[in-house]
Amino acid sequence: MAELGPVLEVLLGGLMSGVLYALVALGFVLIFKASGVFNFAQGAMVLFAALSLVRLAEWLPFPIAFLVTIIIMIAVAWAIERLVLRPLVGQHGLILFMATIGVTFFLDGFGQTIWGSNVYQLDLGIPASPWFLLESVFPGGLLVSPIDVFAAVIAGALVIALSIFFHSTKIGRALRAVADDHQAAQSVGIPLNRIWLIVWSTAGIVALVAGMAWGSKLGVQFSLSLVALKALPVLILGGLTSIPGAIVGGLVVGAGEKLAEFYIGPAIGGGIEYWFAYVLALAVLLVRPQGLFGEKIIERV
């Protein structure tokens, strides 16, 4: 049992950061489902949301700062829908993807211009000192960070909320219709532009939650934007259109990279976390191009 302790600790830590990857991947999935856009800017939205929140919270009470940030994210979604997506509607997916790379750079620059580019501490009032679990089973117990637990809880709640939203509300039904077939949805009178605005706003709010979770862990800083790069392989792993896929993909990547680092990292110089997710995603792509949970793509001639 003694040797199992560190492994379990590594596994738990990996799962916790996997939850955070999943949160970012979730934003991707939402947008891809509803508008077919592979939104590279999701990471930039995480940074922008976190920066807005942390700077507003410096002179506003936290709940108000939170609400204002939500409004800001909706405004960002509106601007993207209006200025980028609408003029590019009907374009090849590759063009839209590159446009979101443009949006990424703009948002990164814009956010740091108005909010500043230092490292800002985001204090959500969660105890920073780690908890030690199961001290009776393992010597010294299992070290778990409360922030991670908080993030996992929030992520779980968010997923449940989104599922209910998707399956039980009128807007959710419309969203699923749009995801299924844009033109058919439009022809039965679903306003495409409004749906997109809602989806991008939702993705913005998901980004805010992800930003809070990551930000309280690492501090709010530019590197948050790069989290998106970790979420991409998660997405491939889970399948682009699957919400459960994003979650499972996140957990697999999170746990996998930590365990790989633990077991084979020392042998090959460490830093496996840097590419593990990508190589895993690549391997999955070769065997199962649609990802673990994605729908099989049938090509018609």
Place this chain on the structure above:
Amino acid sequence: MLATAPPRPAPPATPQRRRAIGEVLLAVENISLRFGGVRALTDVSFDIRKGEIRAIIGPNGAGKSSMLNVINGFYHPQEGRIVWKGRVLPRMRPHEAAAGGIARTFQNIALFKGMSTLDNIMTGRILKMRASFIEQALWIGRGRSEELRERAFVERLLDFLEITHIRHTPVGKLPYGLQKRVELARALAMEPELLLLDEPMAGMNLEEKEDMCRFILDVNEEFGTTVALIEHDMSVVMDISDRVVVLDYGKLLADGTPDQVRNDPAVIAAYLGVAHG
């Protein structure tokens, strides 16, 4: 069996055209194709003879396009086989069909939108070009001479199809009728033995249809190209084709000369009857 099929006399449908219709070029034998539970084709057999114009007709959803897709390797049927020039074709890919001498056009034009008319048709000559990578990169030897040789060939095609004036125009900017013609030119550039045309006249006005008919007949007569075409316009089909296959719900309904098909009671009931209200 296939090789010994006797040459038969030219069909009586269009007496003004006398072509040598030869042996079986392609035989479709007991083809069945399913997509999941949907049966697209069920036990379809017919043949296409060298030098003829063969029409495939049938109501929407009869499996006509699926049939073409089976012939040139996009779909692989669950049962049956395709015999091409006396040889059974294993599961082949479309580019292998192309190399074997089968060209086709699509119902919804499938041109390369970012390229000019000339470049689009030049792609049809790719299989005829042998220049090595180095020759192409340095524009020497065959890299240069082949470009000139094939350009001359393509120019003759442009001339034949009366589209020389649009040779440098990006195809995306061309009107529909001309795009159809460029697509035909690209298929012809492959110098195919069998040309599959999927609704070559769909969406055209009368004048464009007449032009297209003339081109198809000219191709057939001047180059001796065998043509298999899907078409909805009955008068066109009856006018230009030597033999007609009728498909309905994925099954073979009738097969024969235009006159035979026209008078076939099953066809009248299932197809022409419907078409005439």
Place this chain on the structure above:
Amino acid sequence: MIYRETGQFRTSYAEDQAIFRLRQDKIGIAVILAIAWVGIPLLADEYLLRAILIPFLILSVGAIGLNLLLGYCGQISLGTGAFMAIGAYAAYNLALRVPALPLLLDFFLAGLIAAAVGVLFGLPSLRIKGLYLAVATLAAQFFADWAFLRVPWFTNYTPSGSVTAPALDFFGWVVDTPLEKYWLCLAFACLTAILAKNLVRSRIGRSWMAIRDMDIAAEIIGIRPMTAKLSAFAVSSFVAGGAGVLWAFVHLGSWEPLAFSIDMSFRLLFMVIIGGMGSILGSFLGAAFITVLPIFLNQAPALVGIQLSTAMVSHLEFMIFGALIVLFLIWEPHGLARLWQIGKEKMRLWPFPY
């Protein structure tokens, strides 16, 4: 009235297929080449050569490499920086471990190695399309970053991880002054441009474009998707690898893995988008634009009396690049090259504005 084709008749297909068809274009390119080879060396000072012209030329080569893949074959790559790095480290290790190798051959072999790795990471493109490929090429980027940082053999066990290129000795011609380096880069840029242009107007280039525009139709005319895509990956990575060798050996001299990070990949992507996808000329225009813009942003505010912090300049740069990408994709996906072409068309019709 200057730019006119009136009275110039092309009487053979060879003339019609020439790269520069109009006499004015031929004169234009001759003038540009004369300025590049003779004029600039006479006038430019060391700063201009070192800080602007040499990077511009090398990045042009890199942009051509990416453009062949993205602009001509329609396969996205976010890992161009990785292929540059592979070229650079391959050349470094070859020079280090096989000292007898002539430098030019060393460069060439380094390009081949980059091409081989490019094909390896291009393999997924046979099963997946567009967006998925972005991830596959990002994998190349991160894997290369890691390998050159963490596997000490690549950097010859130098404690700092930074390596230094050997002297640039081409069969006795030692390239060490900025001017000589400029000439060297110019020669490579001209060579790459000519070879790339020849390829894209040949069979191979046409098969790339066919795959880009409609892969299904490409297949029915006999193009093997595998050959077309993998050859695009190979050629693109070869060129990118070559650009990496130049960037490391000629521009930087000594370098760390960070020199070829994902930032480099994005810069090249921006050059291709802004300069023009599917245009060799566009690769040069894009490289010029992306090289000059940051320098302009650094100096222009000071000239009009505004003081901006370095951080602010860098954020501005981000915003401007981002906005330009979106604007070009919306209004002119064929980039600056297309704008230049439209300008020329207008000149031909001048003074009639229709």
